[in-house]
Amino acid sequence: xxxxxxxxxxxxxxxxxxxxxxxxxxxxxxxxxxxxxxxxxxxxxxxxxxxxxxxxxxxxxxxxxxxxxxxxxxxxxxxxxxxxxxxxxxxxxxxxxxxxxxxxxxxxxxxxxxxxxxxxxxxxxxxxxxxxxxxxxxxxxxxxxxxxxxxxxxxxxxxxxxxxxxxxxxxxxxxxxxxxxxxxxxxxxxxxxxxxxxxxxxxxxxxxxxxxxxxxxxxxxxxxxxxxxxxxxxxxxxxxxxxxxxxxxxxxxxxxxxxxxxxxxxxxxxxxxxxxxxxxxxxxxxxxxxxxxxxxxxxxxxxxxxxxxxxxxxxxxxxxxxxxxxxxxxxxxxxxxxxxxxxxxxxxxxxxxxxxxxxxxxxxxxxxxxxxxxxxxxxxxxxxxxxxxxxxxxxxxxxxxxxxxxxxxxxxxxxxxxxxxxxxxxxxxxxxxxxxxxxx
Amino acid sequence: xxxxxxxxxxxxxxxxxxxxxxxxxxxxxxxxxxxxxxxxxxxxxxxxxxxxxxxxxxxxxxxxxxxxxxxxxxxxxxxxxxxxxxxxxxxxxxxxxxxxxxxxxxxxxxxxxxxxxxxxxxxxxxxxxxxxxxxxxxxxxxxxxxxxxxxxxxxxxxxxxxxxxxxxxxxxxxxxxxxxxxxxxxxxxxxxxxxxxxxxxxxxxxxxxxxxxxxxxxxxxxxxxxxxxxxxxxxxxxxxxxxxxxxxxxxxxxxxxxx
Numbered sequence: 001x002x003x004x005x006x007x008x009x010x011x012x013x014x015x016x017x018x019x020x021x022x023x024x025x026x027x028x029x030x031x032x033x034x035x036x037x038x039x040x041x042x043x044x045x046x047x048x049x050x051x052x053x054x055x056x057x058x059x060x061x062x063x064x065x066x067x068x069x070x071x072x073x074x075x076x077x078x079x080x081x082x083x084x085x086x087x088x089x090x091x092x093x094x095x096x097x098x099x100x101x102x103x104x105x106x107x108x109x110x111x112x113x114x115x116x117x118x119x120x121x122x123x124x125x126x127x128x129x130x131x132x133x134x135x136x137x138x139x140x141x142x143x144x145x146x147x148x149x150x151x152x153x154x155x156x157x158x159x160x161x162x163x164x165x166x167x168x169x170x171x172x173x174x175x176x177x178x179x180x181x182x183x184x185x186x187x188x189x190x191x192x193x194x195x196x197x198x199x200x201x202x203x204x205x206x207x208x209x210x211x212x213x214x215x216x217x218x219x220x221x222x223x224x225x226x227x228x229x230x231x232x233x234x235x236x237x238x239x240x241x242x243x244x245x246x247x248x249x250x251x252x253x254x255x256x257x258x259x260x261x262x263x264x265x266x267x268x269x270x271x272x273x274x275x276x277x278x279x280x281x282x283x284x285x286x287x288x289x290x291x292x293x294x295x296x297x298x299x300x301x302x303x304x305x306x307x308x309x310x311x312x313x314x315x316x317x318x319x320x321x322x323x324x325x326x327x328x329x330x331x332x333x334x335x336x337x338x339x340x341x342x343x344x345x346x347x348x349x350x351x352x353x354x355x356x357x358x359x360x361x362x363x364x365x366x367x368x369x370x371x372x373x374x375x376x377x378x379x380x381x382x383x384x385x386x387x388x389x390x391x392x393x394x395x396x397x398x399x400x401x402x403x404x405x406x407x408x409x410x411x412x413x414x415x416x417x418x419x420x421x422x423x424x425x426x427x428x429x430x431x432x433x434x435x436x437x438x439x440x
Numbered sequence: 441x442x443x444x445x446x447x448x449x450x451x452x453x454x455x456x457x458x459x460x461x462x463x464x465x466x467x468x469x470x471x472x473x474x475x476x477x478x479x480x481x482x483x484x485x486x487x488x489x490x491x492x493x494x495x496x497x498x499x500x501x502x503x504x505x506x507x508x509x510x511x512x513x514x515x516x517x518x519x520x521x522x523x524x525x526x527x528x529x530x531x532x533x534x535x536x537x538x539x540x541x542x543x544x545x546x547x548x549x550x551x552x553x554x555x556x557x558x559x560x561x562x563x564x565x566x567x568x569x570x571x572x573x574x575x576x577x578x579x580x581x582x583x584x585x586x587x588x589x590x591x592x593x594x595x596x597x598x599x600x601x602x603x604x605x606x607x608x609x610x611x612x613x614x615x616x617x618x619x620x621x622x623x624x625x626x627x628x629x630x631x632x633x634x635x636x637x638x639x640x641x642x643x644x645x646x647x648x649x650x651x652x653x654x655x656x657x658x659x660x661x662x663x664x665x666x667x668x669x670x671x672x673x674x675x676x677x678x679x680x681x682x683x684x685x686x687x688x689x690x691x692x693x694x695x696x697x698x699x
């Protein structure tokens with residue numbers, strides 16, 4: 001009987017790890033669809049960002065109450081993984097609470113800590129469900145979340161609550177069995193959170209208790225393995241990708257726009273034609289800006305997969321606040337959706353899709369892009385170092401430089417700058433008029 | 441007062457301490473010209489030997505670049521850099537955070553390396569050095585002033601304290617808007633929005649910001665950017681408060697109170 005359980009566990013575990021690593025590879029390939037950028041300078045500063053922004057969740061604390069709840073859920077989930085290690089080893093070896101004899105009295109303390117965390121995760125997730133579905137916090141109920149994204153968020157919270165309840169029920173029945181003197185259930189002493197609830201179960205027979213305990217054990221670990229495989233299809237992937245995304249975050253001042261060396265060189269040759277003969281010519285016609293996902297950088301795509309759709313960016317966006325179509329969160333969701341679509345097509349046919357679709361227009365409209373004030377509020381707010389503005393500006397570059405698509409007023413501004421050296425139709429000779437007036 | 445150009449300095453074989461980069465708004469926009477004049481007056485009064493480029497100055501290219509037109513940006517940037525490097529300019533002060541951002545962050549990789557400083561930081565340094573002293577019993581003493589963080593000084597370049605320190609020197613009561621510092625709400629002009637109609641929406645961004653600024657009860661909204669100036673002035677008008685609430689640049693506030 002035991003050996004069958006061990007075998008089943010090993011099979012389940014193996015399948016879960018295999019499926020997860022297959023999907024993870026796929027996501028990695030999708031991210032690498034993006035063009036290359038070098039983001040490896042200043043490793044000291046980058047590791048500091050990982051510590052402060054990812055581990056420390058520094059930006060979450062812009063709203064301390066939510067930050068504390070989120071920290072409970074996060075810390076709970078990470079630290080309870082130590083307990084998962086024991087559960088997995090028990091599953092493989094057919095043991096029960098493998099670490100208990102080694103740790104002695106410390107074991108109950110450790111499990112006690114896990115239980116406190118589990119209770120906090122439970123409370124945190126319950127409050128988050130209330131905020132989403134009853135209080136209806138605005139940023140968690142905007143229309144870009146209609147359908148799957150809204151369900152996704154609720155599934156995650158409900159699953160976490162279920163997993164914690166299973167873990168706590170398992171511990172409670174375990175203690176009841178210990179009190180009954182069941183030989184398989186080693187005496188660990190009372191656990192902190194579930195200890196007081198044991199009396200509810202002591203009236204049940206050994207058989208029933210073992211059945212409940214084993215069912216909880218199996219559902220808990222199978223639930224975790226299923227959840228692991230749910231992550232890559234969900235916004236919840238941020239629990240993994242927040243870390244690399246913090247490491248690769250842009251370290252330069254937010255106001256700096258990415259340079260376009262191809263245009264720089266072209267203009268240089270125009271202004272100094274004497275350089276032209278010495279410059280080696282390169283036959284490629286460069287693409288300007290981004291029209292689709294492969295034109296973006298891999299960091300833009302890592303951003304998209306790291307987004308947990310919390311909407312702090314959108315809640316801070318001046319365009320969105322004043323009712324414009326632009327939502328930085330939607331920019332990220334669209335980018336991920338398009339990367340997934342392209343990735344799926346490549347997996348099927350081995351080449352880039354010819355579905356006639358592009359990120360620009362089929363996903364993100366010109367109206368959205370034109371509403372951006374480049375104020376960097378979205379970049380500032382993002383707790384996991386996502387930069388929606390970089391994507392917006394690359395798409396704008398495509399519109400203007402590849403399609404000459406700009407509002408009439410912008411075209412006038414361009415020609416004014418070109419002809420009068422100022423965005424308005426003013427005579428360059430009047431530029432120092434104010435000084436002449438002052439000089440009297 | 442005699443405002444000299446770099447060309448005039450060069451002709452007389454002299455070098456100014458600093459180049460005052462005026463920017464297009466500061467040069468051509470009637471309201472922003474007052475900011476330019478206020479700042480030039482302060483520099484003159486304090487005895488800073490400064491020059492302007494005059495007719496040799498061009499748009500930095502910021503609005504073109506942010507609208508997506510990299511060609512125009514590169515043309516402007518490379519021409520400006522040629523002029524600046526020709527005069528061996530080392531230090532630049534500007535009263536426009538968009539020019540500041542472009543000169544400071546985007547010109548170096550194109551070959552333009554200068555120490556670039558925004559006028560609010562420069563004013564703070566002059567106050568700290570004791571070069572700017574305020575009149576006794578200044579007219580802003582005890583009055584409520586609120587400060588609007590421009591995006592290109594604030595989030596884009598992390599400058600939040602210098603402008604506030606300058607305002608403290610006025611002995612006014614500084615009241616913050618609900619969204620301030622890194623949470624500050626944009627005026628609506630950045631990213632080349634200044635040069636086009638806003639997209640369709642429920643309201644205008646500057647109306648939203650104007651409402652928030654007026655709600656502080658401040659008599660003065662202090663700004664640091666000629667574009668924010670235009671936007672906030674309209675925002676205050678929309679609230680019907682143009683008679684009781686003034687929008688003034690930090691340089692104008694100091695120019696009024698300098699001893």
